Amino acid sequence: MPEGRRRWWHHLTTQRPWLVTLYALVLGFVVGALVIITTTASVLDAWRAIFSSWSALGHAIKLTFDVVGAAYRTMFTGAVVNPRVFWHAVTTGQGWTYALTPMSETLTYAAPLIIASVGVGIAFQTGIFNIGANGQAILGGVAGAYAGSLIHLPTFLHLPLTLLAGILGGVAVGLIPGLLKAYTGAHEVIVTLMLNYVVAALLIFTLLSTALQQPGQQNDISRTIDPSAQLAPLFGAASGLRVNWGLAVAALVVVFAWWFLERSSLGFDFRVTGANPQAARASGINARAVIILVFVISGGLAGLAGIVQMAGTTHYLDGGFLIGNAGIGFTAITVALLGRNRPGGIVWSSLLFAGLGVGGRAMQAATGIPLDLATVIQSAVVLFVATPVLVQEIFRLRHTEAGEVRLATSGWGS
Amino acid sequence: MRLELRGITKRFGPLTANDHIDLTVEPGQIHCLLGENGAGKSTLMNVVFGLLHPDEGEILVDGVPQRFANSGEAVRKGIGMVHQHFMLVPVFSVAENVVLGFEPTRSLGRLDRARAREEIRRTSQEFNLEVDPDAIVENLPVGLQQRVEILKALNHDAELLILDEPTAVLTPQEIDALMAIMRSLAASGKSILFISHKLKEVRAVSDVVTVIRQGRVIDQVPPTTDEATLASLMVGRDVTLTVAKDAAAPGEPVLRLEDVVVRDDRGLVAVDHVSLSVHAGEILALAGVQGNGQTELVEAVAGMRDVESGRITLGGRDITNATPRHVLDGGLGHIPEDRQRYGLVMSMTLADNLVLNTPRRAPFAARGTRNLGAVRANAEDLVGRFDIRTTSVESPLSALSGGNQQKVIVARELSRPLEVLVAAQPTRGLDVGSIEYVHRQIVEQRNEGLAVLIVSSELDEVMALGDRIAVMHAGQITGVVDPSTSREQIGLLMAGAVGAADA
Numbered sequence: 001m002p003e004g005r006r007r008w009w010h011h012l013t014t015q016r017p018w019l020v021t022l023y024a025l026v027l028g029f030v031v032g033a034l035v036i037i038t039t040t041a042s043v044l045d046a047w048r049a050i051f052s053s054w055s056a057l058g059h060a061i062k063l064t065f066d067v068v069g070a071a072y073r074t075m076f077t078g079a080v081v082n083p084r085v086f087w088h089a090v091t092t093g094q095g096w097t098y099a100l101t102p103m104s105e106t107l108t109y110a111a112p113l114i115i116a117s118v119g120v121g122i123a124f125q126t127g128i129f130n131i132g133a134n135g136q137a138i139l140g141g142v143a144g145a146y147a148g149s150l151i152h153l154p155t156f157l158h159l160p161l162t163l164l165a166g167i168l169g170g171v172a173v174g175l176i177p178g179l180l181k182a183y184t185g186a187h188e189v190i191v192t193l194m195l196n197y198v199v200a201a202l203l204i205f206t207l208l209s210t211a212l213q214q215p216g217q218q219n220d221i222s223r224t225i226d227p228s229a230q231l232a233p234l235f236g237a238a239s240g241l242r243v244n245w246g247l248a249v250a251a252l253v254v255v256f257a258w259w260f261l262e263r264s265s266l267g268f269d270f271r272v273t274g275a276n277p278q279a280a281r282a283s284g285i286n287a288r289a290v291i292i293l294v295f296v297i298s299g300g301l302a303g304l305a306g307i308v309q310m311a312g313t314t315h316y317l318d319g320g321f322l323i324g325n326a327g328i329g330f331t332a333i334t335v336a337l338l339g340r341n342r343p344g345g346i347v348w349s350s351l352l353f354a355g356l357g358v359g360g361r362a363m364q365a366a367t368g369i370p371l372d373l374a375t376v377i378q379s380a381v382v383l384f385v386a387t388p389v390l391v392q393e394i395f396r397l398r399h400t401e402a403g404e405v406r407l408a409t410s411g412w413g414s
Numbered sequence: 415m416r417l418e419l420r421g422i423t424k425r426f427g428p429l430t431a432n433d434h435i436d437l438t439v440e441p442g443q444i445h446c447l448l449g450e451n452g453a454g455k456s457t458l459m460n461v462v463f464g465l466l467h468p469d470e471g472e473i474l475v476d477g478v479p480q481r482f483a484n485s486g487e488a489v490r491k492g493i494g495m496v497h498q499h500f501m502l503v504p505v506f507s508v509a510e511n512v513v514l515g516f517e518p519t520r521s522l523g524r525l526d527r528a529r530a531r532e533e534i535r536r537t538s539q540e541f542n543l544e545v546d547p548d549a550i551v552e553n554l555p556v557g558l559q560q561r562v563e564i565l566k567a568l569n570h571d572a573e574l575l576i577l578d579e580p581t582a583v584l585t586p587q588e589i590d591a592l593m594a595i596m597r598s599l600a601a602s603g604k605s606i607l608f609i610s611h612k613l614k615e616v617r618a619v620s621d622v623v624t625v626i627r628q629g630r631v632i633d634q635v636p637p638t639t640d641e642a643t644l645a646s647l648m649v650g651r652d653v654t655l656t657v658a659k660d661a662a663a664p665g666e667p668v669l670r671l672e673d674v675v676v677r678d679d680r681g682l683v684a685v686d687h688v689s690l691s692v693h694a695g696e697i698l699a700l701a702g703v704q705g706n707g708q709t710e711l712v713e714a715v716a717g718m719r720d721v722e723s724g725r726i727t728l729g730g731r732d733i734t735n736a737t738p739r740h741v742l743d744g745g746l747g748h749i750p751e752d753r754q755r756y757g758l759v760m761s762m763t764l765a766d767n768l769v770l771n772t773p774r775r776a777p778f779a780a781r782g783t784r785n786l787g788a789v790r791a792n793a794e795d796l797v798g799r800f801d802i803r804t805t806s807v808e809s810p811l812s813a814l815s816g817g818n819q820q821k822v823i824v825a826r827e828l829s830r831p832l833e834v835l836v837a838a839q840p841t842r843g844l845d846v847g848s849i850e851y852v853h854r855q856i857v858e859q860r861n862e863g864l865a866v867l868i869v870s871s872e873l874d875e876v877m878a879l880g881d882r883i884a885v886m887h888a889g890q891i892t893g894v895v896d897p898s899t900s901r902e903q904i905g906l907l908m909a910g911a912v913g914a915a916d917a
Binding site for chain 1: 738739740743748750756757774779782786
């Protein structure tokens with residue numbers, strides 16, 4: 001092999017954390033392709049035909065690639081950009097809204113996900129498993145809905161107040177496991193997990209309450225928050241693009257998280273605690289304070305994610321808010337792990353997950369393959385990332401001098 | 415058994431842990447493998463025991479080449495290993511532990527305890543290894559637990575015994591007993607491969623000494639070789655074995671413990687009404703076999719364990735049950751016993767570890783933001799001053815060798831203003847070169863007027879460093895003696911003979 005190509009080859013076969021993530025992504029899409037193949041009747045029929053005639057083999061292979069290709073192509077054009085439509089917009093100056101909608105949608109979904117995942121990631125780096133981000137986000141949304149619909153103020157006061165209410169809602173839910181762990185040693189995984197159910201029930205309760213329910217409604221739907229409390233579309237309402245100022249909030253959160261973890265004294269305490277709690281204690285770090293503060297920050301960010309979701313897109317709450325597939329607080333856990341709990345990595349993994357979700361919907365509309373395929377790919381990617389050894393074996397990666405790629409996180413025992 | 419190693423080579427990536435090692439252990443011979451930590455001793459033993467596979471070279475047992483796929487095959491060929499950390503089930507009886515994996519059974523797979531007991535009685539009589547087969551292992555002292563390990567190997571018909579640093583956890587008396595056992599085993603024809611870096615023991619018990627350094631056999635010498643020569647072979651340069659120090663000039667007491675009672679994790683009294691004082695400009699060495707309350711005592715002083723009653727003062731200020739932060743800021747330097755667990759964060763950089771106790775102190779941070787430039791400059795300075803070997807101050811600490819990791823803690827603690835230094839097992843696991851270095855640093859600090867409390871289970875260290883020696887047994891101070899006291903008397907105090915050496 002020529003020298004240049006050999007270097008590239010070496011680069012691609014030597015184990016590095018980002019490389020493992022990249023290959024995990026590839027494997028995730030391979031798994032997705034297998035699911036498409038084994039669940040599409042026409043593809044299965046084509047393969048069955050080769051039992052009667054070998055000449056059908058060519059057709060079977062072609063059809064397989066066509067079907068999988070169409071699925072992934074529509075997924076891409078639905079989540080990022082459709083080159084044909086984009087080119088049309090460039091040449092004619094028409095249809096920009098149509099060309100940019102996929103990207104706008106992906107960014108709209110990514111913004112709250114980034115915020116929640118950064119919160120979960122900070123907790124992970126401190127050795128705390130905040131499984132309750134979803135409940136914290138829901139109460140953030142509820143608190144924001146109160147502030148946004150029951151108080152009336154000019155935008156420059158109302159929007160910050162609404163966002164602050166969202167943060168405080170998340171903090172309130174986060175403080176429960178935080179205080180319990182700090183003072184009684186209760187395991188945060190159990191407490192946060194259970195609190196999710198409590199908060200989900202509380203959501204329905206408030207939505208049916210006279211205070212928050214949309215007047216004249218019998219269903220679980222809240223009042224719509226004032227326009228002065230909403231996160232306006234980034235490019236103006238006339239643009240037709242949903243991407244809103246929540247993206248700017250997410251960007252601020254990422255910058256803050258980077259500074260916090262890499263530069264701040266408190267962040268240093270957090271990281272020492274996460275990496276070695278015994279050494280943290282011996283070096284004078286107040287473990288109790290760290291636990292409580294982690295939950296304040298992590299819960300606050302989850303609450304902010306909840307209110308950004310609501311104030312940026314729907315502007316009201318309903319019984320399905322962050323429930324089921326929309327549960328960004330749960331997705332945030334996998335997104336944080338995929339991003340190795342670092343703000344920069346989380347931005348990429350959030351975009352990936354948001355893109356898979358948005359693209360999955362486009363794929364479903366165009367090809368009839370269920371949206372759940374996106375979930376299959378997401379889960380497979382996370383599984384492969386969580387088992388670097390498996391990826392190493394499949395791709396025969398060489399070990400670097402630095403040694404093994406570490407697991408993104410290590411058990412939730414302590 | 416005659417074990418012969420020919421050209422054994424084992425590489426880990428770019429590192430060659432064993433480089434063409436040739437070694438022959440004759441039947442009935444006690445062959446010592448002497449080398450520093452990281453010289454490749456453990457790797458070699460794991461190769462012999464079938465836990466690692468050599469990249470090159472061959473192993474011959476009684477002239478026949480062998481390839482051990484795993485340790486089970488090595489055991490079947492008559493090789494037994496006593497690990498440094500015992501591989502025993504603490505809640506099982508001696509008999510159960512010895513037969514574990516090769517249990518004699520009756521019909522339907524029921525354990526034949528009577529036969530197990532009988533087998534052990536026979537083996538222990540044959541080799542003069544007295545242990546009660548029905549005793550529960552966790553109730554036995556460490557020396558006896560080790561004896562159970564040896565019995566286990568012998569019960570599997572071991573003809574060659576590998577003893578990996580067997581004396582690290584023993585009292586002087588237990589070490590003597592172990593040596594007697596080794597001699598009698600050798601006399602009955604067993605071969606012994608004895609791994610150590612302690613020169614005294616090596617000279618006392620071996621027939622032949624093979625010195626390895628950086629994975630290579632440096633020399634094979636008779637045990638009559640003097641200590642200084644052995645040490646320089648091992649380290650590769652001349653080393654001073656005794657610490658050069660002048661008589662202490664003790665000043666005011668700085669650290670005082672008055673009638674202190676501390677409980678261990680299980681709630682038992684670990685420190686039982688201990689009173690001690692450490693004066694400025696002196697080294698008080700606290701001797702004792704591990705597990706006699708020294709750990710708990712140090713933790714109580716460092717603010718990491720509750721004091722049940724009594725009083726601890728530092729420079730006249732009460733620090734009883736103060737937080738670690740308070741104690742550290744009050745001028746206490748702490749070199750913890752388990753450095754990787756309590757003293758360092760292995761995944762963080764060398765520079766971060768050097769400010770672990772003082773991350774908020776100027777100039778390392780201001781108004782909540784860290785000054786990474788200052789952290790780095792501090793690291794560059796300390797790496798130079800304390801001769802820490804690293805490729806970069808931004809390397810993760812896990813990339814440093816054990817000796818250099820210990821230097822990181824020593825550098826960190828000694829580079830800030832202190833009133834008292836508490837060092838627990840400061841040289842455990844270090845090679846001769848690093849021990850010499852750490853000792854010199856400690857003596858220097860004492861000469862400059864620092865009060866130093868050393869906790870060590872190494873009698874050599876206690877006697878070399880201590881200006882006074884306090885001996886601890888079962889949570890109590892059994893005596894405070896002068897370093898000129900004989901080893902035997904200190905040994906008796908360590909075993910709990912109160913007042914054996916009132917000096």
